[in-house]
Amino acid sequence: MSAITHTTALWYASRATGVVGLLLLSLVVILGILVNRQGRLPGLPSFAVTGLHRSVSLLAVLFVAVHVATAVIDPFVSIAVAAVVIPFVSAYKPLWLGLGAVSLDLIAALIVTSLIRAHLSRRVWRGIHWLAYAAWPVALVHSFMSGPDLRSGGFLALTVGCTLAVAGAAVWRLASTARQVPRAERAAVTLIRTRHHSRSGELARPARAGDGGAR
Amino acid sequence: MTRGATLPRPGPGQRPAAEGTLPGGRRGLPRLMPAEPVPIGLQAHLERFGPPPYRGAPRRLIGELEAAGLTGRGGAAFPTHRKLAAMATGRGPAPVVIGNGAEGEPASNKDKSLLWFSPHLVLDGLQLAAGAVGSPTVGLYVHRNSQLYDRLVAAIAERAAAGLDAAGVELIDAPPRFLAGEESALASRASGGLALPRFKPPRASQRGVAGRRTLVQNVETLAHLALIARYGPGWFRSVGTPDEPGSMLATLHQADGQMGVVETTLGTPIAELLRLPAQAVLAGGYHGAWLPGEQAEALPLANTALRPLGAAVGAGVLAALPADRCGLAETARVVRYLALESAGQCGPCFNGLPRMASALAELAGPRPAPQAQADLERWSGLVAGRGACHHPDGTVRLVRSALRVFAAEIDRHAHGYCTGTSSRPFLPLPAEAAIDDEDWR
Numbered sequence: 332m333s334a335i336t337h338t339t340a341l342w343y344a345s346r347a348t349g350v351v352g353l354l355l356l357s358l359v360v361i362l363g364i365l366v367n368r369q370g371r372l373p374g375l376p377s378f379a380v381t382g383l384h385r386s387v388s389l390l391a392v393l394f395v396a397v398h399v400a401t402a403v404i405d406p407f408v409s410i411a412v413a414a415v416v417i418p419f420v421s422a423y424k425p426l427w428l429g430l431g432a433v434s435l436d437l438i439a440a441l442i443v444t445s446l447i448r449a450h451l452s453r454r455v456w457r458g459i460h461w462l463a464y465a466a467w468p469v470a471l472v473h474s475f476m477s478g479p480d481l482r483s484g485g486f487l488a489l490t491v492g493c494t495l496a497v498a499g500a501a502v503w504r505l506a507s508t509a510r511q512v513p514r515a516e517r518a519a520v521t522l523i524r525t526r527h528h529s530r531s532g533e534l535a536r537p538a539r540a541g542d543g544g545a546r
Numbered sequence: 547m548t549r550g551a552t553l554p555r556p557g558p559g560q561r562p563a564a565e566g567t568l569p570g571g572r573r574g575l576p577r578l579m580p581a582e583p584v585p586i587g588l589q590a591h592l593e594r595f596g597p598p599p600y601r602g603a604p605r606r607l608i609g610e611l612e613a614a615g616l617t618g619r620g621g622a623a624f625p626t627h628r629k630l631a632a633m634a635t636g637r638g639p640a641p642v643v644i645g646n647g648a649e650g651e652p653a654s655n656k657d658k659s660l661l662w663f664s665p666h667l668v669l670d671g672l673q674l675a676a677g678a679v680g681s682p683t684v685g686l687y688v689h690r691n692s693q694l695y696d697r698l699v700a701a702i703a704e705r706a707a708a709g710l711d712a713a714g715v716e717l718i719d720a721p722p723r724f725l726a727g728e729e730s731a732l733a734s735r736a737s738g739g740l741a742l743p744r745f746k747p748p749r750a751s752q753r754g755v756a757g758r759r760t761l762v763q764n765v766e767t768l769a770h771l772a773l774i775a776r777y778g779p780g781w782f783r784s785v786g787t788p789d790e791p792g793s794m795l796a797t798l799h800q801a802d803g804q805m806g807v808v809e810t811t812l813g814t815p816i817a818e819l820l821r822l823p824a825q826a827v828l829a830g831g832y833h834g835a836w837l838p839g840e841q842a843e844a845l846p847l848a849n850t851a852l853r854p855l856g857a858a859v860g861a862g863v864l865a866a867l868p869a870d871r872c873g874l875a876e877t878a879r880v881v882r883y884l885a886l887e888s889a890g891q892c893g894p895c896f897n898g899l900p901r902m903a904s905a906l907a908e909l910a911g912p913r914p915a916p917q918a919q920a921d922l923e924r925w926s927g928l929v930a931g932r933g934a935c936h937h938p939d940g941t942v943r944l945v946r947s948a949l950r951v952f953a954a955e956i957d958r959h960a961h962g963y964c965t966g967t968s969s970r971p972f973l974p975l976p977a978e979a980a981i982d983d984e985d986w987r
Contacts, residue, residue: 369893378893381893512890513890513983514890514983515890515980515982517890517896518885518887519886521897522900
C-alpha cells in the first residue's frame, strides 16, 4: 500500500469511513431487530437497547456523511455532487456508486422520519422504517463492488461477519415473531418472570384475596 | 356544599348510604344529581329542565362554554370549548360525537352514578354538542352487561319516541379495562376493533371513529354543557373558583370504608369532603398521587393547589388511607393491577410496569432487598413518557408519590416494622384481568 500523502489522504479517509460506516450500519440493523422484538443484550435493560440503536444510528450517519463528503471532495476520481443523491448518474462506476446513492437516500428517509417521529402517524413511521431492510443490503453491495478493499484479507472476513450477523438477526426476528407472547399476556408474563427476584413476594401472588388475578 | 346523592354502586335494590354524612352548606348544589337519590326519568327531567335548548347558530353554544370556563371532567381538565371549536371549524366529512361513560378507574364511580341518576342530562348534552359541531353521528360509550346499560337503552328509546333528539344515539360497548376510556382506545372500539390505545398522531379529533374526526367528551362534561346551554355561563360560574368554575362530581373513599359520590365545587377544602385526619390522601385516582394526611387537610380540591404538588383533581377521586393500613402495601396492590392492565403494546409499559410492581411488593414486605427502592426510582425515569398512551406516566406518578409520602414507612419496613395492622385491602380493585384479546372488546 502506498503512503498517505496530502493527495491520498481524502481517498483513504473516504474508504476508511466507508468501512466503519458499513460496520456501524450492520450494528444498527441488528440493534433495530432487537428493539423490535424486545430483545435484550447482556447487562442491559431492553430500553437501553433502544437508546443504543438510536445513538449508533446517528454515529453511522456521521461516518457515512464523512465517507460521502470526502469521496466528492477527493480530486482523484470526480464524483458530481448530484451523483451523491441521484442514483446511477455518476461518471465513475455508475452502477456501484448509484447503489450507494440509493442507500444514502433510504438512510436519509429513515433518519428524517425518526427525528420527526412525534409528528408522524405510527403507521407512516413504521412503513418507512421497513426500508432499513432494503438500505442495508444495497449499502453492502455498494461497498463490496465499488472498491477492492473488502474483497480480501481481514476486510473480507469483516464483510462476511457483518453479513452473517445481520442475516442471523433477521432469521432470529422471524423465529421470534412466530413464538411471541400474545399481547394480553405480556404484562402477566413479565410479572411472573420478575417475581422470583422478590424475596417476600407475598403481594405478588395471584391468589391474594380481593386482588386482581394474573391467571 | 357537597349535597347530593351519597351512594354505593348504583343499582336497583341497593339503598344509598345515609345522607348528611358531609358537613357544609353552599347554595345551588346539586346541579347534576337529583336532590333525592331517585333516578330522574324523562318526564321528571322535562318538568325540571324543559327540552334541550337547540340553537340556530351552533357557534353561540361554543362561545358560552368558553365564557363559562367548562373543562373536561374525565380527568385531563382540557377546555371544552376548544375541542368543540376545533371540531366545528375543521374540514372534511361531518365529525362523530361520543359521550365517554367508560369509567375504567376502579376507584371512580361518578360517571356511572350520573348516568344512573341523570341520564337525560347527559343525553341532552350529547345532542347539543353534536348540534354545535354539525355531527349527525352520536354514540354513548359505556360498560356493557350492567343494569345501567339496559336503563340507557330504555332512556334512548323513550327520547326517540318523544322526538326529542336530532341524532340517533348508538350505545357502544366498553370492555371492563382500565384503559378502555382512553380516547384512542374508545375510537378503536367504536370503529369495531379492540379498545386498545393507539399511537398519536393521529388523535381521535383528527382521525377517529371509522377514520372520521371524532369529538370525545366525558359524560359529566356533557351534563354540565346541557345546563350551561340552558342557564348560561354566569350561572355556571356562580359556584367554584374563578380559575376553576362550576361544580364537579367526586368519588370519596372515607377511611372507615364508606364510599360515595358527591357533587361539590372546585376549590372545596379536602377536609370538607373527607373525614380527616387520615394517614395519607390519594387524589386523582390510580393515575393520581398520594398526599401526606396533614398536608391534604390544608388543601382545596383544585388543580391550582394540587398541580404544584405533583397531584391533580383528575376525575375527582379522593381516598383517605386509614391509620391501620400500610400505604406501601396498598400502592403495591394498585400498581400490580395497573401493570396487568397494560395493553401489552409498548415495551416500556409491559416490561417496566410489572417490574415496578414487583419492586414495590418487595418494598411493601418486611426487610426489603436494599436495591428495591433504587430500582423503582430508575425504572420510573425509564418508563415515563414512553408509551402510546399515558398509562406508564400515570403509574409512575402514583409510584413516585408513594415513595415520597411513605418514605418513613419504607424506613420502618427496613427495620422489620409496618404501620399496617390490618391486611384487609382498602382501595377497590376488580378481580379480573384480561387473558386474551377478546377481553378488550
